[in-house]
Amino acid sequence: MGVRVNLTKRLVATASVALFAISLSGFAAAQASQLKNSATAQPSPTATHKASTKSFPRTLSAPLSSTTVQPVSGCVKTNSVPHYPMHVGTPNTNVTPTDRTFILNTNCGPITFTAFGKKAPITVIAMTFLAKAGFFDHSLCHRVTTSEFYILQCGDPTATGKGGPSFQYNDENKPTNAAVTYPAGTVAMANSGLDSLGRGTNSSQFFIVYKDSPTLPPDYSIWGQVTSGLDIVKRVAAAGVVGGGTDGTPVQKIAIESVTVK
Numbered sequence: 467m468g469v470r471v472n473l474t475k476r477l478v479a480t481a482s483v484a485l486f487a488i489s490l491s492g493f494a495a496a497q498a499s500q501l502k503n504s505a506t507a508q509p510s511p512t513a514t515h516k517a518s519t520k521s522f523p524r525t526l527s528a529p530l531s532s533t534t535v536q537p538v539s540g541c542v543k544t545n546s547v548p549h550y551p552m553h554v555g556t557p558n559t560n561v562t563p564t565d566r567t568f569i570l571n572t573n574c575g576p577i578t579f580t581a582f583g584k585k586a587p588i589t590v591i592a593m594t595f596l597a598k599a600g601f602f603d604h605s606l607c608h609r610v611t612t613s614e615f616y617i618l619q620c621g622d623p624t625a626t627g628k629g630g631p632s633f634q635y636n637d638e639n640k641p642t643n644a645a646v647t648y649p650a651g652t653v654a655m656a657n658s659g660l661d662s663l664g665r666g667t668n669s670s671q672f673f674i675v676y677k678d679s680p681t682l683p684p685d686y687s688i689w690g691q692v693t694s695g696l697d698i699v700k701r702v703a704a705a706g707v708v709g710g711g712t713d714g715t716p717v718q719k720i721a722i723e724s725v726t727v728k
Contacts (some may be wrong), residue, residue, distance in 0.1 A: 538701045538718040544573035546604040546721035548625035551670075556633045557595035563587030566594060568690065569726040570602075570620075573719070574702060577674070577695030579653050586639040586689040589655060589668065593689065596631060596670055597725040607720045609673075610703050613712035615648070616677035618699045619656055620722060621670040629670075636666035641684040648679045653690030676700045 537543070563583040570577040583590040596602060607620035608627060622629040637657070641647040648654060656671040668687060675682075676699040692699075698720075705718040 538574065538705050540698065540701065541574035541718055541720065544606075544719055544721040544723070546573070546606055546719075546723065548606060549604070549623050551623045551629050551631060552599065552601050554596065554599040554601055554631055557592050559588065559591055561591060563590065566590060567693075567728040568593075568597065569728075570695075570722050571724045571726065572607075572698065573721050573723060574698045575695060577692065577698055579651075579674075579690040579692040581653075581690045582639065582688070586687055588635050589638060589687050589689040592633070592635055592668075593670070593672070594727050597727050600724075601631060601670060602722045602725050604724075605722050607702075607722065608715060609713070610707060610716040611713045612703055612707060615675075615679035615682045616650075616703065617648075617673040617675050617679065618702060618716070618720070619671060619673040621656070621672045627671070631670050634661075634665070634667050634669045637668065637685075637687045639688050640686065641688060644684070646678045646680040647684045648675045648682045648686070648688070650675055650677050651692040651696055652688055653692060654686040654688045657686065659685075674699050676703055 565583045566581040568579050568581050570579075581590045581593065601623070602621060605620065605623045606625045607618050608622055608625040609617075609619035611617050619627075637655075652675040654673055654675070655668045656673055657667045659667065661667055672689075673686075674692060674696075676696060702716050702718045702720050705716065707713065708715040708717055
């Protein structure tokens, strides 16, 4: 697991897939070379589980720990469970970057944010592709933190922090010269640092900042800003972490049942 901050605090997305590098340089002139073919791709140094088209059981054999709690106001029971990532291929980068609206339809209500297609074009293209393919459907947000920095982390169908699609891409639109690197409402990508070839490891995992988090280093691509529903994230965080810690599985299960992209 690539860690550059703290072994327990890094916003790690240990993507368990073959590595694809999407270069940000020459965006308009080199679209075809931005997604590397899996036959020549280098495996991720932290890979432990591969996305596959094989007939695996949809539900993982070791579901998340849970506890019986009073549901958070506005949340309903979800039937979503950890499962193996859907094989969706790779996105077409030969499109014009544009700002978009994402609506995460969760069992606790809709969370809406503006996606910065012009500031983070590759990220928004990739995340739009995944959302429209149904990659995030019925996936649990697997991590919440309640001390030092304040985030809800989602986007891994396995709910282990190790799941993702069959491609990765470089960082973009990281904060610079900001007193608060990740203010409340920021939507950013989780990653596991650079790979052995110096390439980014962004894939599908992202986090929503529900309270200003100036202690987070500027290592994560900012690709959106919440416009409504941040109160949902705050309520889920207020319910705490399974086991009583400050970093781990949310006590209140929150699932992305589907994603609408406009």
